[in-house]
Amino acid sequence: MNILIYDNTFEGLLTAVHDALDLNLIPSKILRRNSFQDDLFATKYEIDADLDKFESLWDELKKKTNEKNCQRIFKAFLSESIDVEMIIYDYIKLILESDYNIETNFSDDSVVKINNLQKKVGRETQRVLMFVRFQKTVDDIYYASFDPKYNVIPLTLNHFRNRFADQKWVIFDTRRKYGYYYDLESVQQITIGNKKVSMESGKVNSESLHVSEKLFQKLWKGYYDAINISERKNIKVHMQFLPKRFWKFLPEKDFKNSLTKA
């Protein structure tokens, strides 16, 4: 039994896949280093990211399919699904062993699996674009917390940088405890050490909020309530489109909470 253990990064995973294919080694599992528990009976291979190996495999994949399909593999990786490594391994193997591009062979299992994962990731990415709510702080930074199911914040950065080019902003992943800060020039990865933000509620505390912030939250909540047509009430559809797990970030759904806690 062969277990490949990689360094938690995408580059590391592709290095592991590269080595396995190169050495003709059939892995029974590919695991992240931080999720690996020792197994006495298995042969273990510890693999660190090797950028040369990563790039040579990445280029070959691009050649055999295309850029968009490679992005699919990366998106599937961000799902952090427990079996994603083997799904990616199978998919890459399929690509390399086929004489033609198998990208659209929707009756093949590993094509279907990759597509399902990347679809879930894509959907969660879209939800970040929809439901991120910035709170303006005293130092004119627009701050937002989010708790995405998958590790998708990196996929949203281009969108927010293009859209909010003239304001400083932070988007913070409260589940993975890291985020990104845009300082009008570039986007940098950050962590937050102070207590100005609650990791549970995602809210900026009231001393750090801009003086106008609560007014605009209240205006927005007032607008949201007034635009509803009560004769058309349809809670089922409402809940389907706006699942409860997002409510704590939305002033229109959680305003009471934000007033008392902030």
Add this chain to the structure above:
Amino acid sequence: MQIVGVMKSETINKLKISANAAKYDVSCASSGSNRANKGKGIGNASPWGICHSFTEDGRCVSLMKLMLTNYCIYDCAYCANRKSNDIQRTTFAVKEVVDLTIEFYRRNYIEGLFLSSGVINNPDYTMERMVRVARDLRVNHNYNGYIHLKSIPGASDDLQQKAGLYADRLSVNIEIASEPNLKMLAPDKNFSSILEPMDTIKTKIIENKEERRKFKHAKSFSPSGQSTQLIVGATPDTDQSILTLAGSLYRNKYLKRVYYSGFIPVNSYDKRLPTLTEPPLKRENRLYQTDWLFRFYNYRIDEIVNEDHPNLDLEIDPKLSYALRNPWLYPIDINKASYELILRVPGIGVLSAKKIVLARRYGKLGLINLKKIGVVLKRAKYFITCNELKSPTINELLPQNVRQIILSEKQAKRKLKTNNTQLSLFTTT
């Protein structure tokens, strides 16, 4: 601090009144425009549109829908803001709308602004103030987010032209699908007063496209096209007359979207209007489905509604209804038929049809493959053959029986759901 306090109570009130007055306009699309954020300003328009919230009625909130004023000189029977209604009225200053748009946009509450207005003084006066909001946003604030402006019928060509240069989409609402009924409910309006601005906008959009072909940097005119809205159920107009009008608007006026709005009896005292126990939401839904069949599935309107079938079947969707009325077209061979024919199978959508056409190049498709692709086999199985033993299709079972089977399956599913909730209640107590 003081200023913030003053703005607070007054603006909150205005915003509530205005949103309440604007909420019956269903258009909320923010798609179709690809406006880039130039020179580090605020915002851009994303071509696929983004919803930012959903209200309890299940509708998406993408744009901030406001009426610049809900005072109006007209007295249309179906409208909550008609002049004879004794309701709270309010008027925004241009700057107030601009500030709200910018502040909401910066917090990622909205994709942009949808601005309409009651008609005050005269159409030009009203439209001029609306254009000022759009101009202020674009020119003084370098705002590149989405703007949808409602065109005021009767406003001058010059103002329409200006509106189109700042807005991503323009719209003129027809509201009532036939002219005699429109005249009865809205004595101040007639078809030509609505269709004329539509024609003006259409001509300008076409001219603009031509101009942009020649000069790359020419400003775009209403790049996301124009739309309109039809109220459903306020008059005896049939689905056939509503959809035929919609079809001709798509074809002849190049409209991007026609919206259907189930009539909500806002002025129940008016005897010209029907009394309804609830808004015709199912019918509205069926109209949208037909609209989709027309725009994305290559159906002709008269294939769905015609003299023999002037109204849509409320029990089953229009695509299934069409299939049941035309059994001789089925079964369709999934492994051989053209994309257009596969699109006509109930239970297969645009995405599945595309996937089928791509996937069958690698090998023949059977039921398991179709399921993986996302086909709803429970429906599709009566209308297809594939690489599988033949199962009874619509021709052996007969249309009326297929209809019965599908309807009873639907009912059983609903029953199962209610039973399950009852059961879980029982076990937890």
